[in-house]
Amino acid sequence: MSVHELKRPLAVEWPAELLGDLPKALEQLHHWAQITPLHTALRHKRQGQWYAWRWIDALRDVERLADGLRQQGFDEQSRLALSGAFEPNLLLLALAAQSVGGQVLTLADDVDPEVLHQQLWRIRPTHAYVQDRRQVRHWQSANRLDFTQLLGPTEPAQHLQRWWQPAGETALWSEEGTHWQGGLAVLLEQWLNSGHGLAFPESQASARRDRSEVAPTGLLLSPARLQHLADEIESRLARPGTWRRRLCDWAIAHPQSGLRRLLKNRVRKLLGFQRLAYIWQPLKANAETTWLAEFKRDIA
Incomplete structure (x- = not known):
């Protein structure tokens, strides 16, 4: 696939979707990481346990993921396709890809294989992040990303010893x-x-x-x-x-x-x-x- 082809306007139709530019997203992430660095930004339950990311953790993860994407050849001409449940990894990866300057697309995670193949042929992603292991084999044409490899060596998300909310915490x-x-x-x-x-x-x-x-x-x-x-x-x-x-x-x-x-x-x-x-x-x-x-x- 040539650079010239990638610069053509992308014809996207549902169940695929182009995430528009969020010009203030990274600025806002930096803002919260600066004024409330230790406040909880993200929380996700994994294997029966709650884990949390502080705002400073979220910012650092986005920066690490951006470096990892560049090492995987992701640049301003690249397209990242995301498919799966919304959770911290997917959100942080989307922000990292936008910080590098590439395009971010989502593809509905409940489509049948035939529709999936049609959409992949249409949007032709250079990189992909897919959560559902049952669908991975249908994404052979895309460069599938390993989140852990992209993030590199880092401290794991904080395991919450408590699951209840302090009074007043949003x-x-x-x-x-x-x-x-x-x-x-x-x-x-x-x-x-x-x-x-x-x-x-x-x-x-x-x-x-x-x-x-x-x-x-x-x-x-x-x-x-x-x-x-x-x-x-x-x-x-x-x-x-x-x-x-x-x-x-x-x-x-x-x-x-x-x-x-x-x-x-x-x-x-x-x-x-x-x-x-x-x-x-x-x-x-x-x-x-x-x-x-x-x-x-x-x-x-």
Whole structure:
């Protein structure tokens, strides 16, 4: 592949997506690493244990990854494709690639092999980072990156001896992956603009349990995932038409009801929303379910 070919405008269509330039991203990372270096920037559960990255750790990892990428031949003409769950490695690698000047693309992690091959042929990445081992064989045409090798010798992420949150500590939460269209840009912008910590579950299957342990103050979820939460609430309520369900509906419709507060507190605790103060949503959001609308009303 020639340099001339790489400079052509890239025709990208979903389920592939080009991460646009985030001109202030590295500046913001430096900012938080300077003024709150020891505050938690990222948190991720791995093999049943919580690990944390301070802001200074995140900055140093991005710098190390940038050096590792250059050693792998990544430069301003290169394209890095990312596919998998959103977690610290993926975010830090995206920032490192942008710092070098190359393009960053995401490819949905839930497409079938035929679509994957078509997209890889279209975007022709020079480098790739793929988390799902079952998909690795379909990425033979790309230079797959080993995160540990890129990072080089360094101190491992800090293992958290406690999993609860100190009072007043903010924690954004995401349980998404590259299947969320526009999601990577949302996470990077919200995380770096706010300076709040950002936490991730071990997997989507363990998301509710892990979320309850973090008790996030903010949600960074796609409309589809928010609907999933609404469906989860619905599945735990009494069936429509029963007296228990009518009682629930009556309680929600009466703001001054003590039963209403009791029900909402129970649902909040069930979902890990005891401290919830912020729900990200696109500017043009679809109609909300009753329970999510109630949470947003409380926040307002």
